[in-house]
Amino acid sequence: MKRILVLFPKEWDRLEFARPEYRGRYEFVYAGFDLFRFPSNARLATFDVFRFLSRLLERFRRERLHGVFSNNEYFGALMAAVLAEKLGLPGTDPRVVITAQHKFYARQAFARIVPEAAARCAAFPYSVRSRADLPFELPCFVKPVRATFSVLARRIDRFEELQRHLAFWPFEKWVIKRLVKPFNDLMRWYTDYALDAHHLIAEEILPGMQFNMDGYAHEGRVRVLGIIAENLYPGTSAFRSFEYPSRLPAEVRARMTALAERLLGGLGYRHGFFNLEFCWDPVSGRIAVVELNPRMASQLSYLYECVDGLRPYEMLLALATGEAPQAAARASRAR
Secondary structure: EEEEEEOOHHHHHEEEEEEHHHOOOEEEEEEEEOOOOOOOOHHHOOOOOHHHHHHHHHOOOOOOOEEOOOOOOOOOHHHHHHHHHHOOOOOOOOHHHHHOOHHHHHHHHHHHOOOOOOOOEEEEOOOOOOHHHHOOOOOEEEEOOOOOOOOOOOEEEOHHHHHHHOOOOOHHHHHHHHHHHHHHHHHHHHOOOOOOEEEEEOOOOOOOOEEEEEEEEEEOEEEEEEEEEEEEOOOOOOEOOOOOOOOOHHHHHHHHHHHHHHHHHHOOOOOEEEEEEEEEEOOOOOOEHHHHHHEOOOHHHHHHHHHOOOOEEEEEEEEHOOOOOHHHHHHHOOO
C-alpha cells in the first residue's frame, strides 16, 4: 500500500479517494485547511508557511511516504513541490511553480518562449491612485499577480472603475496581505524576483474563445489529455459550462499542443500535471496563452473519465510516486 500526502485537499479530492477502487492500494494523509470555509480559514491569521512545512518535513522524515501532491492552486501546489524536493520524492521544480503562479513573471516567460502567443501586460501596486500611475492603456483586463478562482479579475474600461474595484476596507486589505504572504515568503527563498505578489497586472483584452488544455509532463515529455471549451455567460468572464470534446478545428488543436510543448519545455516543466488556458480568436487565428496552472484541474477530471474512460486521478497518483501514467496511452489525441 502506497502512502500519499495530499496538501490542502479539495472536495473533489476527498470524493475521488472515497471510491472503493483505492482501498488497499493507497493510504491518503491530508494536511492543510480549507481557505473557503469557516472556522478552517481562520487559520490564515496565524499561518506560517515555514513552520507548516517544517512540521511536515520532520514528520515524514520519520514516517514512510511514497508521494505528495496538491490540486490546490493557491497554497498547496507550491508547498507540495517544496516538500517533494526536500523529501526526495517526485515533483515539480518549486522554481518553475513560482514562475507559473506569479502572473507577471509568467507572462515575461511566455514572451520569451512563445512570443506570438504572449499577451502584453504591465504590473502595478494596489495603491495606484491616478491614471498616470497605471502603466497600461485602457480598456484592459486587471487581475492580481497571485490569485485563484478569478478573484478580483475583471475588465476595466475607465480608471474610475479601477478605483472602485480597489476600494477595500482595512480588514480586506489585511486578508489580501495574509493570502499572498506564504507565496511571497517562498518566492524570496527560491528566487531573486523583485516584484512581490502584492501587486496586480493590467493586460491586453484577448478576443475570442477560451479553452482549457489538461495534461502532464513525465521525464520532460508532455502528454495532452484533451482540450475543453469554456463557455461564458454573455458579456461576462464567468463560466457557464465546460464542453468536452471541444469543437476546435484539428489544426487549432495541433497548434495549441505545439505551443504547450514549447512553453513547458522552455520553462523546464519536466514533471507533474498542468492546466493551460488559451484564448483563440477565430477571426485572426491567433492563439494566446491566458495562464499556466501547475496542478491538475480536479474539477474537470470527471469529463475525461465520462468521455474517454481516462482516470486523471490515477495518472496523478502514478506521477506522485514516480511512475509513468500507463492509461495516458488511451488518449491518442487532444480533442
